[in-house]
Amino acid sequence: MIISVHQPQYLPWLGYFHKIDKSDCFVFLDTVQYKTREFINRNKIRTRDSWIWLTVPVKTSTGSRQKMSDVLVDNEQNWAQEHKRSLEVWYAGAPFFNNYFPFFETLYAQPWDRLIDLNVAIIRYVLQQLGVDTPIYFESELGTTEKSTARIIEICRKLNADTYLSGTGGKQYLQEELFKEAGMRLRYQEFHHPQYRQKTASSVERFEPCMSIVDLLFNEGPRSIDVLRQA
Numbered sequence: 001m002i003i004s005v006h007q008p009q010y011l012p013w014l015g016y017f018h019k020i021d022k023s024d025c026f027v028f029l030d031t032v033q034y035k036t037r038e039f040i041n042r043n044k045i046r047t048r049d050s051w052i053w054l055t056v057p058v059k060t061s062t063g064s065r066q067k068m069s070d071v072l073v074d075n076e077q078n079w080a081q082e083h084k085r086s087l088e089v090w091y092a093g094a095p096f097f098n099n100y101f102p103f104f105e106t107l108y109a110q111p112w113d114r115l116i117d118l119n120v121a122i123i124r125y126v127l128q129q130l131g132v133d134t135p136i137y138f139e140s141e142l143g144t145t146e147k148s149t150a151r152i153i154e155i156c157r158k159l160n161a162d163t164y165l166s167g168t169g170g171k172q173y174l175q176e177e178l179f180k181e182a183g184m185r186l187r188y189q190e191f192h193h194p195q196y197r198q199k200t201a202s203s204v205e206r207f208e209p210c211m212s213i214v215d216l217l218f219n220e221g222p223r224s225i226d227v228l229r230q231a
Contacts, residue, residue, distance in 0.1 A: 002187070003161035005029050005139070005152065007068055008119035010056055011043040011212040015167070015191045016123075017130060018231050022189065023165055025135045027155055030069040030116055031144070036060065040068070041115055043212040046198055047090050051208055054083050058115055069140065071115040080108040087214065094199045096221030100129065100214070126213050130225045149175040153182045165189055194230045196220050 004023040008030065009016060020026045034040060042055035057074035060066060073079075087104055091097050103125055112118040127134070139155065146154045152174070156164055163185040166174060171188065179186040193209045197219050216224045 001025065001159070001161045002163045002165050003027065003156055003159055004165040004189075005155060006167075007032060007040055008116050008123060009039045009043070010041050010115070010119050011045075011054065011122060011214060012039065012126075013043065013210055014193065014213055014216060014228055014231065015189070017126060017132065017213055018191050018228055019165060019167065019189050020127065020134050021130070021132045021225075021228065023134055025137060025159055025161065027137045027139055027142070027159070028116075028120065030067070030138050030140050032068055032139075034060065034066045034068050034071045040119070041071075044210065045086065045090060046208050046211050046215050051211060052086065054086060054212070055079070056083075056115060056118065069114070069116050073112050073115055073118065075111065075113075080112075084108040091214070091218040094218035095197075097218050099221055100217050104214075126217070129217060130228065132225070148173075149178045153178060153184065156184055157182075163187060191231050194227050196227050 001024045002022065003025050004019045005027040006016065006019070006029060008028050041058050042053050044051045045054055057077045057079050059072045059074050084104060087101065091101075107118075107121065124136070137159065142155060142158045144151055144154050144158070152164055156162070161184075164179065165187050167189050174186065176186055195207050195209075196216060198207060198215065199219055216227060220227050
């Protein structure tokens with residue numbers, strides 16, 4: 001059984017969902033330390049000429065380690081309406097905009113206190129729209145106690161997985177020999193970004209990769225999963 005893990009990201013890119021689709025089960029790392037300037041609270045969307053960040057403002061604790069599950073959204077800023085408006089401005093002309101935008105209208109109208117709840121709601125919705133039914137778990141439910149690579153191996157054991165699917169970035173920090181010692185296989189995701197039509201407010205010939213999954217959904221609709229599996 002193949003397992004993969006990741007922090008719940010905001011509006012994740014295609015590779016995030018590709019890895020879930022290639023796994024037999026997936027675990028949200030909700031007990032790890034929150035890191036700023038990554039993709040936990042922000043992601044990219046296509047614009048007429050390039051791309052922009054959509055960033056959820058958060059309240060972070062200074063001078064202390066903050067778990068992913070404890071990060072609060074800074075709702076004193078009008079971020080939700082800005083994000084909804086950005087999606088509308090840049091994707092209203094996309095072929096399948098009307099299929100998915102109502103979800104985001106409802107999403108951004110709700111009060112979100114914890115960042116993780118917002119991110120998980122989006123990820124679950126996207127998986128449903130893609131037709132990916134990989135079982136989802138939370139690390140906090142598994143009662144893990146190890147750190148680093150040993151933590152991953154512990155998660156695999158608790159869910160009876162014999163193979164761990166890692167992103168290519170894992171080559172920089174995973175202790176590969178520990179998987180061999182544990183009798184488990186370690187595989188790295190081979191994701192080659194697919195090209196698809198990108199319809200924004202203006203016709204742009206240059207394809208912009210590594211956008212949020214919403215870029216694919218709005219442009220390819222029900223065909224999105226086929227595009228994703230071509231990667």
